[in-house]
Every structure is written in structure tokens, then in C-alpha cells.
Amino acid sequence: MSAYRSAWLFALFALVITISIYLSGMKSFDQDVYTRLNLVDQLQHGVGWYDNTLPRDNPQHPETTQWSRLLDALILGGGLILGKLIGIKAGIFWWAAIISPLCLALGCLVIVWAGKPVLSSRERILSSLFYILQPSIVIYSMFARPDHHGLLILLMMLSLGGMTKLLAENTVRPTSALLASLSQSLAMAISIEALISTGISYLVFGILWLTGTPHAAKKALWYSAGIAIWSLLLYLVHVPPQRWNFQELDRFSLVHLTVFISVWLFWLLASRLSLPSLKQKIAFGLCGGFIVFGIAELLNPQFILGPTANIDPILVKMWFNHIQEYQHLYSPWSDLPGQLALWLFPAIFGIPRSIHKIRKTSDPHTRSIWIYLLAINLVFALLAIAQARWILYSEAVALIPFVGFIYFLIDHLCRRVRKNFYPLVRCVVIICFAVGNFALGVLLTPKNSPSLAKHNTKNQIPELCDWMNAQPFANSPQVIAASCNYGTEIVYRTPFSVIATGSHRNADGILYVYHLFTNEDLDSARQQLLAKHITLVLINLKTSDITVSDKSFYNLLKIGQLPPWIKQLPLPADLAENFALFQFSP
Secondary structure, three states: OOHHHHHHHHHHHHHHHHHHHHHOOOOOOOHHHHHHHHHHHHHHOOOOOOOOEEOOEOOOOOEEOOOOOHHHHHHHHHHHHHHHHHOHHHHHHHHHHHHHHHHHHHHHHHHHHHOOOOOOHHHHHHHHHHHOOOHHHHHHOOOOOOOOHHHHHHHHHHHHHHHHHHHHOOOOOHHHHHHHHHHHHHHHHHOHHHHHHHHHHHHHHHHHHHOOOOOHHHHHHHHHHHHHHHHHHHHHHHOOHHHOOOOOOOOOOHHHHHHHHHHHHHHHHHHHOOOOOHHHHHHHHHHHHHHHHHHHHHHOOOOOOOOOOOOOHHHHHHOHHHOHHHOOOOOOHHHHHHHHHHHOHHHHHHHHHHHHHHHHOOOHHHHHHHHHHHHHHHHHHHHHHHOHHHHHHHHHHOHHHHHHHHHHHHHHHHOOOOHHHHHHHHHHHHHHHHHHHHHHHHHHOOOOOHHHOOOOOOOOHHHHHHHHHOOHHHHOOOEEEOOOOOHHHHHHHOOOEEOOOOOHHHHHHHHHHHHHHHOOOHHHHHHHHHHOOOOEEEEEOOOOOOOOOOOOHHHHHHHOOOOOOEEEEOOOHHHHOOEEEEEEOO
């Protein structure tokens, strides 16, 4: 069976896996999902293409998301087509539910293509299988999870394949470079976190140019030209004219566009100049690098610090520190071996395999691919150790060298057994690597580790929203003060407004609720409720994302010591175990 035929079967299997996981009750939602659904809903109801404002998120100072409309348009477009068969509302709902699993299924096909320059047909079949066995990739591609990560990882694989094809060519083909840069530019337009993989590509071209790899400068020139051109076009498409001169770091802005154009100009000069010695190239490269970053720093002095440079420390403490994606793998240090085995299993074997291939490969173009794979594996593996959100990318980019290692081991073992045992050897090795990360993760993690602790993760917000929608107060506008972890879901499921939402761009709302809940002066707390026109206050009786004192407004609500201007509403017994809802009467 050919690699692509096998990939189609695995793609179908991927859809079955994600839907089965969802039906089993294991759901992996976060606030990004509901923010995306709110944006699509607004776009469907006629909100302008450039308007990313969420008017019910902190109404007096509405939140504006950093995302582009590209994924919103994809969800809405597919939903409208499907809606011709089952109705617009149902069409959008079901298309949004299936879009991430579809990206996973397409990824099974893309990785077969991406590995073609360096993997055999049987190795590419295995890469497609292992693609749907990576826990982080599956989690982010689950059914009914329409956030941008599923699409981002698909674009990452397209970009990876574009780079391997570009580096494999023994000549310079502008078309290959422009296609390779297109998927990368689309990813950056969707989320600026894709800037990391763009930087890795630039770095690899620099290494290849310094080491004298044939056509490296010309390939870099066309690739950087593609990034600049596509980025400019996408910038014009999704950034409103009145914001073209804004210097935002958490979304595509003028500072990023300027960097891309500067890099292109650098390679334009480098490809035309004759710099025969390594010292001359290093000197020219350092000067170019200083100029590029100097321009970026002039436009925005915090460019190097990244998108989260200005986040308030209180926001980090009460929000970022409670988001699983932003946790590192070495807390506590005793967990690190198990966490590495569970989440970075492909990289553990893929990195040594890349190093081995670099040393043994004589063809400069094939060696270029392995240098690129080594660089992108190393960067994302290190980032994943520091922040769990990068595990997704590490799992994906490590698969090509990972399956190369598996078949290297299979061939090594087969040479030591009779030919009749070849199929058995292959099956045993593949099965061991398929389940090895889970087995080692459990074995290497201490039994008393917090990561093995059982938590009650049942989400009762849907039931709570249904109850609130049925109450008399639902007939009038309501503004709710609650944990930022519930905000966007409440907005999606009710007609109400909320103050705090899970976004760093809503710092005003998050900090407002923080200061309200930690306030020890009841008169001051009452004024805070009045200032934001808050009518309902929701607290979780079991957990809290903030530390409060015994005299705080939050704790007084929790123990039932209520001032006369606020009353507790009776919730159904199952909801009252975890939540308390209060109505403010000025």
C-alpha cells in the first residue's frame, strides 16, 4: 500500500479517534474556544470584518482580540455551505465542531508529503500513524474545539514540508520558496506565536549561507521575499487602515512587517555581494542582524521581550499561573523525567537522529534538511520544557526524524535475526514506540506527584448558564463579576455581559474583579459594583484563582456574611455545591 493510501486510512481513523474521545466525556475546552465562537457569531450577524471588539466582555472598556478574522471566515464559510442542508445555525455549529479534527486528518496526509525528501515510503506511512498518536496534537484537535491551534499545526506541517522541499532542491526555484513561505505567513496572520518558526527558518538559512551550502543565499532571498510579500498582503486584508501604523506585539503589526522587509533586503544584498571568507560573512551577518533588530527596537522598544512584556504582575499571578499551557515541565524537578518522556518522546529520539544524519550525509542539500530539522526540534523542545504550550509544535516537527530513528533501529535488529522474524521485530518495535511515552511517563513520575493527582474537572458552567437563562432577571440586561476563567463561556451561553475574561487584552476587567474580590472595605466594594454597573456576582466555593483574606469581599460572600445591598440567589443543589450567585441591589 502506498504512503498516501495509508495516510487516507489514518486520516479517517483520526476523525474516529477525536469524535470517540469527545463522546466518552473527555473534553478539552478553554476560554479561547468560546472567544472564537463569539467572534464567529458576531461575524454572522453583520459585525464588520475589521471589528474584533467583543462588546459584552467588560462593556465599559470592551475587549478587542488580537486574532485575525481568517479562522472566523473559514468557520463561517464552511458553516454557511453546510447550512444549506441542515440550516445556518446548525451548519455553523457542526462545522465549528469538526474543523479541528479535519485539520488533524489533513495533517496525516501533509506529513507524508513533508517527509518525502528524507524518508522512505514505509517511513512516511509510519509518520502518518504516529502523527495521530501524539497526545498534544490529539488534544488540540478534539471534536467541538474550534480554536486556532488545530489549523496552526496543519499550517506548521505545510511549512515544514515546504522547507524540506525547498532545501532539497539542487537549484533555485522561486515558486517553491513562495509556496513554502505562504503557509508560514498564514500561520503568523492567525497567531503571532508562529513567528518562532519563521525565525528558525531565517536562522537555518543563515547557518547554511555561512557554511557555504550551494544556493543558500538565493533560497533565503526568495523565501524571505515570500514572507515579506505574503505578510504585506495578509496585513492589508485583516488590519484596518486606521491601525496600519500601530506597533502591537501580540498580533501582526507594522513592527513585524518591517522586520520581514528588512530581512529580505539583507538577503538581497547578501546574494549579490561576493563574500568569499567566513569572517566576512560573519561580519556582514552581524551588521545585518544589528540593523534589523535596531529598526524593530526603534519602532517598539519592547520587541525583543515579546507579546507579554507589559502584562501586570497581578495578572500573571492570578491568571497565567493557573493556565496549564503556561506551566513548565520541571515543577517539581522530580517530575521532569516523566514529563519529558510523556510529552517530548519524539524529540528525545529525533534530535540524536538528526545529528547522526548531519554527520553521515554527504549531499549538501539533504544535509541542509537535517540541519533544519535539528534546529526546529531543539528550539521547540527547549521552549516546551519552559512552557507547555510549545509541546504541540515539538511533537509535530520531531516526527520525521523520530520515525527515521525507529526504522533505523528496526533495520539494525533485523540484521541480527532470521528473515522469518522480520515482521515480528517490526511490530514489536513499532508498538513499543507507540506506547512508550505513556509507559515511561507513568514509570518515571513519582507516585506522589501533583501531576498524577486526581482533580474534579467537571465543568458546570453550561448547567449554570441554562439555569440563569430561565430566571426572571434574564429578561433585563445583566453584568456579571466572576472569575476570568468563566467569562467568555458565560457570554457565549447567555445574553449577559461579563467583566473579566481570560485574555491578557482584558487586563482592565481581570484586575477590576481582582480588586473587587480582595477589597476589605465594603463601602468601597459597593462603589466598585456601581462603577461597572455590575448586577450579579458569581464565586466558586471550592476553588479560587486569587488569594484573599478573611475580611475580603470574596470571603464574606463565601461564608454568607452579606451586606444589606446584596442577596444570595438559591441555586439547584448540584450547582450550589460549587457555586454561589449573588444579586446586587443598589
